[in-house]
Amino acid sequence: MSNDTSVLSDVAPLDLRLSEAELDATRDHLTAFIRDTVEDAGADGAVLGLSGGIDSTLTAYLAVEALGEDGLHGLVMPSEVNTEGNMSDAERVAQDLGIEYDVVEINPIVDSFFEAYPEGADDQMAAGNVRVRARGILNYFVANHENRIVLGTGNRSEAMTGYFTKYGDQAVDCNPIGNLYKQQVRQLASHVGVPEDLVMKTPSAEMWMGQTDEEEMGLTYDTLDAILALHVDGPLSTSATMRTLDVTEEQVARVVGLVEASEHKRHMPPAPDSLRL
Numbered sequence: 001m002s003n004d005t006s007v008l009s010d011v012a013p014l015d016l017r018l019s020e021a022e023l024d025a026t027r028d029h030l031t032a033f034i035r036d037t038v039e040d041a042g043a044d045g046a047v048l049g050l051s052g053g054i055d056s057t058l059t060a061y062l063a064v065e066a067l068g069e070d071g072l073h074g075l076v077m078p079s080e081v082n083t084e085g086n087m088s089d090a091e092r093v094a095q096d097l098g099i100e101y102d103v104v105e106i107n108p109i110v111d112s113f114f115e116a117y118p119e120g121a122d123d124q125m126a127a128g129n130v131r132v133r134a135r136g137i138l139n140y141f142v143a144n145h146e147n148r149i150v151l152g153t154g155n156r157s158e159a160m161t162g163y164f165t166k167y168g169d170q171a172v173d174c175n176p177i178g179n180l181y182k183q184q185v186r187q188l189a190s191h192v193g194v195p196e197d198l199v200m201k202t203p204s205a206e207m208w209m210g211q212t213d214e215e216e217m218g219l220t221y222d223t224l225d226a227i228l229a230l231h232v233d234g235p236l237s238t239s240a241t242m243r244t245l246d247v248t249e250e251q252v253a254r255v256v257g258l259v260e261a262s263e264h265k266r267h268m269p270p271a272p273d274s275l276r277l
């Protein structure tokens with residue numbers, strides 16, 4: 001991903017909001033999906049990581065609607081790069097929903113990796129990915145022990161651009177909000193009663209101090225979503241997308257580049273065909 005933020009100054013070019021009726025239908029559809037997935041797995045409920053961000057918060061609200069309070073176990077997993085505000089928001093979500101939750105400090109876990117391979121410890125991206133993967137292991141530790149499934153929180157914008165850690169936050173059993181663009185995540189969150197300060201929070205992976213998604217991607221979510229919807233998911237050519245959204249060729253190419261480069265993240269690991277010798 002580029003750190004060039006020169007294409008950040010843009011407008012919200014496409015309104016992807018759902019109608020009230022569509023929001024109601026989506027809410028029912030996603031809660032049924034969670035209930036069916038848990039039931040089909042023969043599981044006793046679900047576990048998810050709570051970050052204080054909107055994706056995990058919305059997923060938690062939907063899961064409690066689908067499974068009841070006892071059906072969801074939350075894990076708040078602070079590290080040295082998480083803000084106290086986000087971690088206390090995560091606890092607030094768990095308390096508001098009335099679910100069981102644990103706070104598990106991951107610093108000792110990730111430090112043991114850094115001690116084992118000190119060469120990587122100062123590599124911001126590699127080290128950040130260790131934090132993300134450590135959380136994935138803890139999610140599955142609880143899921144295995146309590147016969148639960150792991151709920152992912154990935155949305156469509158992240159999935160299409162590969163904006164997640166392979167076998168980290170993507171290491172989950174299902175993604176209930178995986179077909180919603182980020183704008184729609186915010187809208188559905190508001191619709192199901194998530195507090196507005198959480199709905200409007202700046203998205204951050206918090207893989208290192210001060211990280212924000214939009215700065216790292218060099219695109220606002222509004223622009224990203226619009227280009228995905230019209231050009232990558234939709235039928236518009238590059239030039240028609242540029243005209244319709246008033247975006248640059250560079251912005252369209254940036255999105256297409258992210259989608260293409262992350263293809264490997266959306267498939268099971270490949271193996272060569274059998275030679276049948």
Ligand SMILES: Nc1ncnc2c1ncn2[C@@H]1O[C@H](COP(=O)(O)OP(=O)(O)OC[C@H]2O[C@@H]([n+]3cccc(C(=O)O)c3)[C@H](O)[C@@H]2O)[C@@H](O)[C@H]1O
Pocket residue numbers: 001125129132158162163164165166167168169204205206207213216264
């Ligand atoms: N073509 C290819 N075919 C098969 N495998 C390929 C590959 N290219 C790379 N790889 C493998 O993939 C690895 C790179 O992928 P990965 O380890 O995921 O690492 P990478 O994509 O470099 O970094 C993760 C990105 O996701 C963002 N993220 C992570 C976690 C959470 C969130 C969030 O929004 O909360 C965002 C993060 O900020 C960063 O931009 C390589 O080291 C290599 O092992």
Ligand SMILES: Nc1ncnc2c1ncn2[C@@H]1O[C@H](COP(=O)(O)OP(=O)(O)OP(=O)(O)O)[C@@H](O)[C@H]1O
Pocket residue numbers: 048049050051052053054055056057075076077078079082135153169202203204205206
């Ligand atoms: N400190 C943390 N404790 C527990 N879970 C976490 C933590 N940080 C990240 N996660 C998990 O990783 C997921 C991916 O993070 P991501 O930042 O994409 O989502 P979010 O924080 O819920 O929303 P936003 O993208 O708006 O910040 C989170 O939804 C959450 O499930």
Ligand SMILES: [Mg+2]
Pocket residue numbers: 051053054203204205206
């Ligand atoms: Mg976040």
